[in-house]
Amino acid sequence: MQNEKLISVIIPFYNIGEFVKKTINSLDSQTYRNFEVIFVNDASTDNSLQIIEESLKKVTFDHKIINREKNGGPSPSRNIGLKEARGEYIYFLDSDDFLYKNAFEESINLFEREDPDIVFFKFKKVDENGKTVQNYNDIFKDVKKIEKNRDILIKYINLEIFLYTCSVIYKKKVLNNIFYNENNETHYYVEDQDFCIRALLNSNKIGYINSELVQYFKRKGSIMNGKFNIRRLNKIRLFDTLYNEYKTKDQELSNVFLKRRSKEILWVIRSYIKNETDQNSNQMKKYIKENILTTEITSYLEWKYSKKLNIKNIIQIFLLRYFPGCFINLAKLL
Incomplete structure (x- = not known):
């Protein structure tokens, strides 16, 4: 454990309810154990905080909860978590998504072997019943294990590949002075894309894992599905x-x-x-x-x-x- 590098996992949440339990369980099942989880409560008005506090009593990973007084959306919450992060690697996870148990181990292995600035992997989109809505390769292509940032950026803009928030792990140094834009008027719907593009532009080498390591939960009523x-x-x-x-x-x-x-x-x-x-x-x-x-x-x-x-x-x-x-x-x- 002494030589293992720390991953900081940042999870903003707002009125997520019971859905978060599966997310927490998926973190606790990780085979790579050197990570911390920073939960940022975006002024939830339901019992989400209590559900998370109760669920965290059973886990073995390091964690903390930061409570915001006023709801502001995921961008300022992620930025708060980013400023608090101690890890050499940064990972943003949504509070209703599910990680496969080898996600961190596979990613760290690639970071150590090839030394990329960013690692991304496949995801699967599922509905509230766990039914597959879309597999990554239904729409997007595979790429080489290691590619230049420019090549990945162009493929990303051309929608040949896709990097969504929870399928990417960054070296923290790549995110130097890069934060989520908190202006809801100009960046509503696009804060994730803007952040990812800025990070790609600030990197050199990108790693790709040709495996599905996270499930993206398509929930009714979410921002992107309304x-x-x-x-x-x-x-x-x-x-x-x-x-x-x-x-x-x-x-x-x-x-x-x-x-x-x-x-x-x-x-x-x-x-x-x-x-x-x-x-x-x-x-x-x-x-x-x-x-x-x-x-x-x-x-x-x-x-x-x-x-x-x-x-x-x-x-x-x-x-x-x-x-x-x-x-x-x-x-x-x-």
């Missing part, structure tokens, strides 16, 4: 910010961010169409025109930007701009 929220436009603005940040210093990366910005416009609008099934096409056209296709967003669809996309996306953008009714009907089928 009804359409206009703040999903933040996904577009995130990639606009990155595009403008890099367009004068890295042409390749700026082009990658630019393409993703255009794709996000299509995805955000399709998300609205698929979620608001109680509205007819005329109502949808009116909402899209007044609330999504603002002057700012419409300017991103100009030909000088969209010509860099593939033909499928170019056609969709053309329909969206000039024949929105046809785009709506197409989006319902996609």
Whole structure:
């Protein structure tokens, strides 16, 4: 134990209830034992704190609970945990997700063998009954065990691979001056992506474990699975910010961010169409025109930007701009 490096696990929670028990049990089953867990209570109003306190009486790992007086969301809670962390490695775990018992051991072995700055692994998405909703390779590709940060970043932006919050372990030094953005107006829905991209940009070598080591719990009522929220436009603005940040210093990366910005416009609008099934096409056209296709967003669809996309996306953008009714009907089928 003397030579084993410490992993700091940061778990924000808010009104999580009984779901957290499985998460705690999965931590206590880890074969690699040198880790601490920092629970950050985001001013829960139910009995979550009591459930966690009672569950922690049975565990053998180091832990602490930090209580916040005011609810602020997961980003400030994660930042509090990050500042408190003592470990050489940082891992963010959601309070309803489940780790496989070899997750830390596999990750530490790769860190020790190859010395990457970041390690990520596969995940499986499950529903409240434990039924598989999506396996990693249903959508995403495998990569080499070790790759350069730039190659991983580009694959991540292009959605060839995916790093979600609980499938990544960082060397703490990589996160120097990197924190979750706490501005809910600009980073609601995108704080995780923004953090991950900044960390990848600040790293050199990335490790990949070709094994499923965590289950992502798709819970009804969670932020990412709720009804359409206009703040999903933040996904577009995130990639606009990155595009403008890099367009004068890295042409390749700026082009990658630019393409993703255009794709996000299509995805955000399709998300609205698929979620608001109680509205007819005329109502949808009116909402899209007044609330999504603002002057700012419409300017991103100009030909000088969209010509860099593939033909499928170019056609969709053309329909969206000039024949929105046809785009709506197409989006319902996609």
